[in-house]
Amino acid sequence: MVVRVRCITDPACVWSWAVEPGVRSLMVEFGDELDWTFVMGGLSREFGGPEGLVPKWLDAAAESGMPTDPRSWFEGPIRSSYPACMAVKAAQEQGPGAAARYLRALREGIVALRRKLDTTEALVEEARGAGLDPARFRIDLSSHAIVEAFGKDLDEARDVPDVVRNADKVRCSEPMGEERVPFPTFRFEGEGGVHWTCGFRPHAAMREAAIAAGAVPSDEPRPDVAGALSRFGRMARPEVAAVCDLPGPRVDAALAQLALDWRVRPVPVGSDRLWEAA
Numbered sequence: 001m002v003v004r005v006r007c008i009t010d011p012a013c014v015w016s017w018a019v020e021p022g023v024r025s026l027m028v029e030f031g032d033e034l035d036w037t038f039v040m041g042g043l044s045r046e047f048g049g050p051e052g053l054v055p056k057w058l059d060a061a062a063e064s065g066m067p068t069d070p071r072s073w074f075e076g077p078i079r080s081s082y083p084a085c086m087a088v089k090a091a092q093e094q095g096p097g098a099a100a101r102y103l104r105a106l107r108e109g110i111v112a113l114r115r116k117l118d119t120t121e122a123l124v125e126e127a128r129g130a131g132l133d134p135a136r137f138r139i140d141l142s143s144h145a146i147v148e149a150f151g152k153d154l155d156e157a158r159d160v161p162d163v164v165r166n167a168d169k170v171r172c173s174e175p176m177g178e179e180r181v182p183f184p185t186f187r188f189e190g191e192g193g194v195h196w197t198c199g200f201r202p203h204a205a206m207r208e209a210a211i212a213a214g215a216v217p218s219d220e221p222r223p224d225v226a227g228a229l230s231r232f233g234r235m236a237r238p239e240v241a242a243v244c245d246l247p248g249p250r251v252d253a254a255l256a257q258l259a260l261d262w263r264v265r266p267v268p269v270g271s272d273r274l275w276e277a278a
Contacts, residue, residue, distance in 0.1 A: 002034070002190070004188075014068060040089060067112055072114040084110065084117055240255070
């Protein structure tokens with residue numbers, strides 16, 4: 001039986017970016033056993049200054065190995081994550097695959113590539129780059145239905161379950177101070193019941209929750225590095241390691257060889273990089 005996964009997140013959440021290796025590994029290991037839905041939780045209606053944000057980004061990068069570039073908070077920061085959240089809701093009108101690609105594009109743009117993605121034109125351009133129909137996306141983004149859909153997502157994020165409260169994981173959205181679940185929060189529901197992981201958790205904890213809910217790992221072999229990049233597009237080193245189930249040194253060697261063969265190229269992210277097929 002398929003396990004339904006609801007991921008409560010935000011495109012600008014650096015800790016959601018930090019768990020992308022685990023998310024992508026689950027997608028490969030369990031395949032169609034997991035049915036993903038991404039809920040936009042509204043990290044901040046209005047961000048404060050960089051002094052409170054930059055340390056969190058550096059902590060997330062240090063903990064996960066995922067590249068971040070917090071210089072964006074000094075150069076031209078987004079004022080709110082709400083426009084990006086509503087943009088993901090608009091992308092969902094074009095199907096779950098389109099929405100997942102678009103959410104990933106926003107994560108990369110905001111957290112890694114220093115893009116100011118909080119205006120209509122910038123969000124439409126990201127939709128075009130992610131392979132969505134930009135004209136339809138623009139219409140959906142301006143519709144009242146998308147505002148209502150985002151409102152329902154906000155309600156879900158603010159409906160804090162006992163498992164989160166008992167674990168002392170309750171957080172507050174800025175600047176209103178409304179209680180919410182931590183981002184990311186994963187709710188796995190299947191024949192084995194409902195199981196949660198809250199906040200940044202190791203891949204093993206997410207995998208255990210999926211199996212406890214009833215998901216069965218696939219017998220398919222893990223992809224090689226080139227195959228992983230072909231499937232997912234841009235990837236960071238920790239994502240390649242998780243998806244391909246390889247130790248870091250072997251990932252480095254494989255990426256270096258592919259780069260020498262002109263099959264992949266690096267995308268600079270501060271002092272680190274993402275990788276993409278050439």
